[in-house]
Amino acid sequence: xxxxxxxxxxxxxxxxxxxxxxxxxxxxxxLLAASLARIEATDNQVNAxxxxxxxxxxxxxxxVDAQRARAPQAxxxxxxxxxxxKNLYDIEGEVTVAGSTVNRSHAPxxxxxVxxxxxxxxxxxxxxxxxxxxxxxxxxxxxxxxxxxHNPHDLTRISGGSSGGSGAAxxxxxxxxxxxxxxxxxxxxxxxxxxxxxxxxxxxxxxxxGSYPFVYSIDHLGPLASSVAGLALAxxxxxxxxxxxxxxxxxxxxxxxxxxxxASTGLRIGVLGGYFEDNASASARxxxxxxAQALGATASVQWPDAALGRAAAFIITASEGGSLHLDDLRTxxxxxxxxxxxxxxxxxxxxxDWYLRAQRFRRVYRERVNALFADWDVLITAATPVSAPVIGxxxxxxxGTQQPCRAAMGLLxxxxxxxxxxxxxxxxxxxxxxxxxxxxxxxxxxxxxxxAFVAAQRLAEAGVAQVRPVNF
Amino acid sequence: xxEQQTLAYVQATAALMRLPLDAAQAARVAVHLQxxxxxxxxLESAALAPHDELVQIYCPAPFPxxxxxxxxxxx
Numbered sequence: 001x002x003x004x005x006x007x008x009x010x011x012x013x014x015x016x017x018x019x020x021x022x023x024x025x026x027x028x029x030x031l032l033a034a035s036l037a038r039i040e041a042t043d044n045q046v047n048a049x050x051x052x053x054x055x056x057x058x059x060x061x062x063x064v065d066a067q068r069a070r071a072p073q074a075x076x077x078x079x080x081x082x083x084x085x086k087n088l089y090d091i092e093g094e095v096t097v098a099g100s101t102v103n104r105s106h107a108p109x110x111x112x113x114v115x116x117x118x119x120x121x122x123x124x125x126x127x128x129x130x131x132x133x134x135x136x137x138x139x140x141x142x143x144x145x146x147x148x149x150h151n152p153h154d155l156t157r158i159s160g161g162s163s164g165g166s167g168a169a170x171x172x173x174x175x176x177x178x179x180x181x182x183x184x185x186x187x188x189x190x191x192x193x194x195x196x197x198x199x200x201x202x203x204x205x206x207x208x209x210g211s212y213p214f215v216y217s218i219d220h221l222g223p224l225a226s227s228v229a230g231l232a233l234a235x236x237x238x239x240x241x242x243x244x245x246x247x248x249x250x251x252x253x254x255x256x257x258x259x260x261x262x263a264s265t266g267l268r269i270g271v272l273g274g275y276f277e278d279n280a281s282a283s284a285r286x287x288x289x290x291x292a293q294a295l296g297a298t299a300s301v302q303w304p305d306a307a308l309g310r311a312a313a314f315i316i317t318a319s320e321g322g323s324l325h326l327d328d329l330r331t332x333x334x335x336x337x338x339x340x341x342x343x344x345x346x347x348x349x350x351x352x353d354w355y356l357r358a359q360r361f362r363r364v365y366r367e368r369v370n371a372l373f374a375d376w377d378v379l380i381t382a383a384t385p386v387s388a389p390v391i392g393x394x395x396x397x398x399x400g401t402q403q404p405c406r407a408a409m410g411l412l413x414x415x416x417x418x419x420x421x422x423x424x425x426x427x428x429x430x431x432x433x434x435x436x437x438x439x440x441x442x443x444x445x446x447x448x449x450x451x452a453f454v455a456a457q458r459l460a461e462a463g464v465a466q467v468r469p470v471n472f
Numbered sequence: 473x474x475e476q477q478t479l480a481y482v483q484a485t486a487a488l489m490r491l492p493l494d495a496a497q498a499a500r501v502a503v504h505l506q507x508x509x510x511x512x513x514x515l516e517s518a519a520l521a522p523h524d525e526l527v528q529i530y531c532p533a534p535f536p537x538x539x540x541x542x543x544x545x546x547x
Contacts, residue, residue, distance in 0.1 A: 308518050315508060315511060315515065333497075345486070345493070346482075349486060363526065364524055366527065
């Protein structure tokens with residue numbers, strides 16, 4: 001088993017790849033070669049990568065193969081699996097550009113981000129860094145400096161953002177796992193629009209140390225993957241307590257992989273109505289009904305104060321983002337992304353009362369949202385209001401209302417991440433999208449990623465949610 | 473607040489924050505801020521009591537996993 005189609009022969013699935021390396025059916029070097037060949041063949045069209053770490057990847061793959069020859073029982077759960085990271089993750093010896101040109105003058109990172117270290121410890125092989133919206137302030141990855149990231153299922157359309165390269169690389173079959181970040185939807189939006197699996201964990205679950213920040217009080221990191229099993233393997237590998245990240249609240253590892261088999265009955269699953277229906281297109285509502293039917297969910301549930309949660313998240317994001325970049329905005333605003341620089345400046349000028357009120361509201365909001373989970377294990381809603389728009393789209397007609405397209409992509413994700421709940425985004429393919437995917441959010445109570453994964457596994461087993469190959 | 477007032481606010485606060493803006497950029501920033509004005513208005517309508525504090529963003533030290541032994545620390 002080898003050659004340029006090796007990844008596809010293994011189902012583009014991280015779990016099968018790691019098993020094949022462990023069994024000796026393939027080597028880590030062969031997997032890496034297949035991944036690099038796929039990137040070479042497709043990335044001039046997709047534009048997912050901004051950096052390839054080929055020499056490092058070869059050394060890591062060789063180390064995995066040497067480990068297998070020496071002590072195969074010691075191989076990690078992701079042995080030999082190629083992966084890449086959004087380019088806001090630190091990679092030792094490389095400059096962390098975070099989608100900007102401003103950061104190019106920064107010193108190279110002295111160490112890998114904690115999550116890169118975790119992946120390496122599990123045996124995964126880092127292949128490079130991925131395109132994104134500048135400083136993560138966007139939902140479309142129409143990056144002016146590095147070029148737009150194209151949706152592999154229709155190259156005229158956006159990949160979503162801000163982790164657009166992370167979604168597109170998986171969808172294009174370049175890699176089975178990528179890492180992204182999600183403040184207001186930046187893992188869930190590209191997962192939805194590219195048709196891949198994505199996890200935004202509980203706020204505070206995974207260490208953010210060694211990633212370039214956007215909004216300290218809402219930033220999350222997490223994986224995207226080509227299978228739910230691969231997503232779970234990555235998530236388990238990424239977990240560790242990290243007292244050096246003030247936003248990392250998890251005190252111990254809670255793996256989900258052992259819980260995903262045979263635990264699929266008895267979940268109380270509801271469908272979010274009200275705000276979430278009102279801001280979903282017909283196709284998005286169809287995707288939700290497909291998932292609900294497969295999971296046996298019929299009850300409509302009202303998420304409290306969704307519009308207010310989005311407003312508060314919007315204000316906090318603008319304020320913290322503007323403050324973070326204030327020095328550079330003063331001295332070199334012309335070097336910023338034209339699509340977001342004015343929003344950063346507007347955020348820096350917001351009255352303090354708006355920010356403080358939003359943070360006070362967040363406490364009340366958390367209590368109201370968490371109360372929902374006394375009655376429900378998993379709540380379902382669409383991840384994006386529509387499937388991927390054409391690159392450059394300015395306005396969106398959503399149920400008769402004109403919405404600014406770039407901001408509207410986060411309408412359904414922002415209220416959920418503001419509460420900090422974990423979400424698995426499942427790739428569905430409803431009718432009415434011209435063959436494009438549209439994802440569904442599976443939302444659980446804080447620290448109950450396991451429940452979202454069980455629901456995701458059920459959707460995968462039912463054949464309702466899956467990653468589909470691209471036609472090039 | 474109308475567009476002219478928002479633009480005046482942008483120009484005044486940008487000067488306060490030492491953010492140089494030409495007229496065109498100030499106008500664009502004002503458009504963005506005007507959208508946020510609407511969101512802030514919604515949020516102002518949310519009932520908050522004086523004791524509704526900020527959600528916590530600071531922790532002085534991790535919470536201890538076990539209680540201290542009786543012989544240690546203050547009685």
